[in-house]
Amino acid sequence: MKVVGIVGSPRSNGNTEYLVRNTLDEISKNGIEVELITLCDKKIDYCTGCDYCKKNNKCHIDDDMVLLTSKVKEADGIIMSSPVYFGDMTGLAKSFIDRLRPLRNIHAFKYKVCGALSCGGFRNGGQESTIASIHDFFLIQGAIIVGDDRPTAHYGCTGVGDTKKDTVGYDTSIYLAHRMCDVLKKINNK
């Protein structure tokens, strides 16, 4: 089994990446392979709505999404993350999500276990609305979404400010990791 963690921040080594790394580290301790993917160093054009993917199950744009789409397709679990930009995900994260449209035709998310993670500069800065947007993407792709019933991790992992100092955010990354492993093992009979 493999979980791919996608960092939707335009900044490398930022607050979001730190928490995605925590989550993946905890998942790997449970014997599941992990891979971190940062979007900030990739060439990702935005979807132009040409509908080529509806007939061909692939996008006609030749950029880094060719490789990234295949990595998402092969993964058993996905963690999608973004910092909060004006109450929602970054344009980079949204471009990435939109370009995964070819996977919808083949129901690639049907048995994928998916969780969301968001970081903001402020408490109540829009982490939950950002996570809700990511969840919308997962739902429309037909994925299995997980959160956790432990304190503050209901919707997934949320960070505030400098996440290296955010102990509550750290806890939510661990809780999300545990829930991902729990459901992944259950549905894969491990």
Ligand SMILES: Cc1cc2nc3c(=O)[nH]c(=O)nc-3n(C[C@H](O)[C@H](O)[C@H](O)COP(=O)(O)O)c2cc1C
């Ligand atoms: C354009 C822009 C808009 C932002 N909007 C919000 C916001 O609505 N709420 C919030 O809490 N933080 C907001 N922030 C702050 C970032 O979410 C915060 O600095 C975050 O930790 C950055 O994550 P990163 O280090 O992974 O890039 C905004 C930052 C930028 C650049």
